[in-house]
Amino acid sequence: MIRALAFALALAALPVAAHDLRVFASVSGQTVTVESTFSSGRVPTGGEIRVLDAQNVLLMTLDIGDEGKTQFALPEGAANTGLMIEVEVSEGHSDYWMLTPDDIAYGQGKN
């Protein structure tokens, strides 16, 4: 499934270089937490999070929250296919995290 998500990423034509924004997402129960930070340790003051499914369909768009953290409910069916989470702060500052089915199962204590 990681490969499927990687393919979706290529279609999305997101800049591959991470620049200095770092994105990490994890699951606890039914909640997804996205953490966005700069390599300096500072957090972005604004920006957009796009959540896509494995078929590259945009599911939702969210703002980056306080302390660079954003939470949302795990979409139905995502546990089986995973999610692509793209974060764009400004031109040249974007990154992504592929939330795999394994990540989700791990966060739910199923593996």
Place this chain on the structure above:
Amino acid sequence: MKALMTAAALAALASTATAHYGMIIPSDNMVSQEDGRSIDLTLSFSHPFEGIGMVLERPEAFTVTHGGKTTDLLDRLQDTQVMDHAAFATEYRLDRPGTHVFAMTPKPYWEPEEDAFITHFTKTYVSAYGDDDGWDAELGLKTEIVPLSKPFALWEGNLFQGIVKLDGAPVPYAEVEVEYYNEDGSAVAPSDLMITQTIKADADGVFSYAVPADGWWGFAALNTAAEPMQHDGEDKAHELGAVIWVHFEPWGAK
């Protein structure tokens, strides 16, 4: 003939007198999210250039430190073989981005040829998911090399620098042994003097070494403990080694 036998005996002695190294070798030291979420770690005790294994008893401690928090991993170690000798291995899931520092404290090893005990406090640094935060972490071990160069994301030819510490304080002019993990046996030393290279730190305990080839390199700073250890009722010296394993990448130019 006597002279020849003496030479042969000396050669045999020389072959076993090269440096011992505690080793922690991960399957990957810069793990991207595309690489997966787990790494394999192998713990051993050896002469890494010559590929001569030694028995590693179950260590006294094996930990991972991330974000200032240290977690005990000793119970996770599984028996394995490295260079045909007892060693240990485990798989570890990297839960979060950042630098994970794996550290082993072995049981003191009695080395009759050196009439001394040897304890190598051994560590290696693994970066997860493109995040190098914590790369300069100091663990507070009895003795350790605190990296001044990021201990991953290094090209072959880069200079590696670190501070040798004992009981938390820099060790002026500390002796540091450097050895390549000659995993496939392809490296050949023109002289036994080059199997283990020896350098010294400066007055502030800082040492520097330019690495000639990609692969895993071990740096071992050696000091003698103030307190001797007992062997057969006699005081014996106790060598304290601060070992760090660092991987250097091949230069990327085509």
